[in-house]
Amino acid sequence: DRQPIIAIDGPAGAGKSTVARQVAAKLGLVYLDTGAMYRAITWLVLQKGIALDDECAIAELANHCVIQLSPGKDLQTPVQVWINDTDVTQAIRTHEVTSKVSAIAAQSAVRQALLKLQQNWGKKGGLVAEGRDIGTQVFPDAEVKIFLTASVSERARRRQQDFQKQGQPEVSIEQLEKDIAERDRKDSTRKVSPLQKAADAVEIRTDGMSVSEVTEQIVDFYTNLR
Numbered sequence: 001d002r003q004p005i006i007a008i009d010g011p012a013g014a015g016k017s018t019v020a021r022q023v024a025a026k027l028g029l030v031y032l033d034t035g036a037m038y039r040a041i042t043w044l045v046l047q048k049g050i051a052l053d054d055e056c057a058i059a060e061l062a063n064h065c066v067i068q069l070s071p072g073k074d075l076q077t078p079v080q081v082w083i084n085d086t087d088v089t090q091a092i093r094t095h096e097v098t099s100k101v102s103a104i105a106a107q108s109a110v111r112q113a114l115l116k117l118q119q120n121w122g123k124k125g126g127l128v129a130e131g132r133d134i135g136t137q138v139f140p141d142a143e144v145k146i147f148l149t150a151s152v153s154e155r156a157r158r159r160q161q162d163f164q165k166q167g168q169p170e171v172s173i174e175q176l177e178k179d180i181a182e183r184d185r186k187d188s189t190r191k192v193s194p195l196q197k198a199a200d201a202v203e204i205r206t207d208g209m210s211v212s213e214v215t216e217q218i219v220d221f222y223t224n225l226r
């Protein structure tokens with residue numbers, strides 16, 4: 001017997017992280033950022049100088065690394081991420097990691113290693129998990145499944161605001177739109193667990209919606225389960 005699970009999937013920059021954390025805080029659930037796990041492995045691959053197409057070496061790394069996540073103390077603090085005892089909380093958010101992560105996440109050995117880790121987190125339920133394949137692969141029996149989307153231009157605009165807030169170097173909207181469209185393409189056309197709306201997921205298109213409006217909708221779905 002486990003507590004309910006909320007699965008939130010969608011493309012890059014749709015607002016999943018912000019919304020998922022708010023929903024978790026409101027409902028007193030655990031928040032699981034699966035993208036952070038793919039980013040942490042990507043960081044380690046780059047740090048070790050392993051070629052992105054060396055699937056053997058990367059599989060070895062994925063099967064033997066220890067990834068730890070710990071929620072930030074409040075909604076403004078980023079989720080703390082460690083890989084093999086190195087704090088990579090900031091390092092996994094760089095442009096370098098963001099531009100390489102899809103190539104690593106497309107490798108089936110990496111996905112298998114992380115799938116186990118993620119399902120372990122969900123054993124007792126009571127969590128909000130966010131990613132690309134949560135409703136389809138990680139927790140196909142999740143009680144609430146949300147597919148969050150927004151137009152590419154809206155997502156690029158939000159990314160730019162995030163970067164500004166984090167004090168990261170300015171990137172043009174055109175560049176961000178290109179990067180987002182490219183990551184969408186890679187994530188949704190890969191062979192293993194592509195980004196896909198689960199048949200039983202509810203799609204929420206967040207253009208013009210505030211974070212609290214989206215959060216309320218999802219909280220309502222959850223509350224109406226009982």
Ligand code: C5P
Nearest residue numbers: 034035036038101102105131132133187
């Ligand atoms: O959500 P975030 O942007 O941090 O995810 C980074 C990347 O990790 C995605 O672009 C995708 O390639 C990969 N990912 C994935 N499956 C998940 C979560 C993230 O393939 N469940």
